Amino acid sequence: MRILSGIQPSGTIHIGNYFGMVKKMIESQNDGELFAFIASYHALTSVKDKEFLEKNSYEAAINFLALGMDPEKSTFWIQHDVKEVLELYWILSNHTSMGLLERAHSYKDKTARGLVASHGLFSYPVLMAADILLFDSNIVPVGKDQIQHVEMTRDIATSFNHAYKKEILTLPVAKVDEEVATVLGTDGAKMSKSYNNTIDMFTTSKQRKKQVMSIVTDSKELDEPKEWENCNIYNISKLFMNEDELKDLQKRYITPGEGYGHFKLTLLEKIEQYFKPYEEKREYFAANPKKVREILEFGAQKARKIASEKIKEIRDIVGLI
Ligand code: ADP
Ligand code: TRP
Numbered sequence: 001m002r003i004l005s006g007i008q009p010s011g012t013i014h015i016g017n018y019f020g021m022v023k024k025m026i027e028s029q030n031d032g033e034l035f036a037f038i039a040s041y042h043a044l045t046s047v048k049d050k051e052f053l054e055k056n057s058y059e060a061a062i063n064f065l066a067l068g069m070d071p072e073k074s075t076f077w078i079q080h081d082v083k084e085v086l087e088l089y090w091i092l093s094n095h096t097s098m099g100l101l102e103r104a105h106s107y108k109d110k111t112a113r114g115l116v117a118s119h120g121l122f123s124y125p126v127l128m129a130a131d132i133l134l135f136d137s138n139i140v141p142v143g144k145d146q147i148q149h150v151e152m153t154r155d156i157a158t159s160f161n162h163a164y165k166k167e168i169l170t171l172p173v174a175k176v177d178e179e180v181a182t183v184l185g186t187d188g189a190k191m192s193k194s195y196n197n198t199i200d201m202f203t204t205s206k207q208r209k210k211q212v213m214s215i216v217t218d219s220k221e222l223d224e225p226k227e228w229e230n231c232n233i234y235n236i237s238k239l240f241m242n243e244d245e246l247k248d249l250q251k252r253y254i255t256p257g258e259g260y261g262h263f264k265l266t267l268l269e270k271i272e273q274y275f276k277p278y279e280e281k282r283e284y285f286a287a288n289p290k291k292v293r294e295i296l297e298f299g300a301q302k303a304r305k306i307a308s309e310k311i312k313e314i315r316d317i318v319g320l321i
Contacts (some may be wrong), residue, residue: 001035001230002029002032002033003138005034005140005141005142007036007039007064008058009044009059010193013022013198013202014201015200015201015236016192017189018201020180023067024141025065032139035076035137035303036074037077038078038081040053040079040080042079042124045080045124046121051097061183061295062286063201063282064076065281073162075303076295077244077296082300084129085134086132088130088314089127089135091160092160095160096126101122102158105148106124106145106148107124126156128151128152129153132172133170134311137170139172140153144176146174147176150174183236186216186232188232193309201278202282215233215267217231217260220259223253224256226253226254233251233260234250234263237267240270241264247297
């Protein structure tokens with residue numbers, strides 16, 4: 001079973017990204033053959049800044065490696081190292097109706113938010129279909145916003161298979177993890193870099209302390225009992241504490257004498273403990289850019305081997321001899 005996932009190269013990663021997506025992806029290395037790539041071509045639809053794209057792509061690579069992406073076990077590469085995807089993108093474009101693309105929610109949302117309505121942005125679901133179909137992916141783990149793109153991929157593959165009367169492209173299935181609740185931010189809204197309410201994973205102690213201390217609470221005093229249900233500190237603590245630790249925290253909430261500042265410091269300490277081993281690994285990769293480049297190249301070689309065979313088969317079928 002092949003699992004494939006593309007990751008947008010956003011530089012900073014917050015605990016919402018981690019518990020919502022990254023952790024699951026790393027764990028999926030035990031469920032099947034994982035193919036994961038940094039979606040650098042996709043990023044061009046919104047990023048028009050060389051330094052920004054380079055830096056963020058690199059950061060994405062070291063974050064994933066630090067968090068447990070295993071380049072031996074899985075295939076991990078950066079999208080633009082495997083150019084076969086662009087050829088498939090063009091071939092598939094001719095099996096994609098305008099109507100299908102016009103119905104894409106993400107295009108409508110992104111242009112409504114001010115992104116330039118470029119051809120790249122409009123045709124991006126076809127590139128995503130090429131990413132998926134080039135590797136005969138069976139399972140594509142995605143967030144809710146990406147389900148439609150996997151469905152479009154199935155439509156495109158069906159239309160292609162029908163045109164050439166052969167089941168040459170494998171129809172993928174989107175896997176949405178209903179279990180993963182939305183992680184809430186320091187203000188109680190969905191944690192998102194756009195809302196400035198994040199607790200970042202890899203950051204300075206000073207910045208992390210600032211983020212944790214900024215968690216919004218009510219204004220109960222030290223000598224008043226407090227409610228842990230719906231408290232933003234408690235909600236975030238649930239991600240880092242076991243049941244006994246949470247029971248203990250509940251007791252501290254209802255017993256007068258401590259304030260929210262104390263609970264925040266306990267949470268801060270737990271977060272630091274949790275990410276410490278990853279931070280050390282990340283520092284190693286951050287100090288060895290050559291090693292990171294080698295790992296990505298090694299992944300690209302593995303990916304290219306599969307991609308070049310598949311594209312050859314497809315060229316053959318369509319008459320590109
Ligand atoms: P952001 O909203 O900060 O820009 P992205 O849109 O880049 O985050 O999300 C990257 C991945 O992390 C997606 O798979 C998304 O589903 C997941 N994710 C982002 N924020 C959260 C959150 N608050 N809770 C759970 N998952 C999240
Ligand atoms: N479009 C996805 C996102 O914005 C990233 C992505 C690109 C992807 N290609 C993919 C995800 C292929 C899964 C499979 O998050």
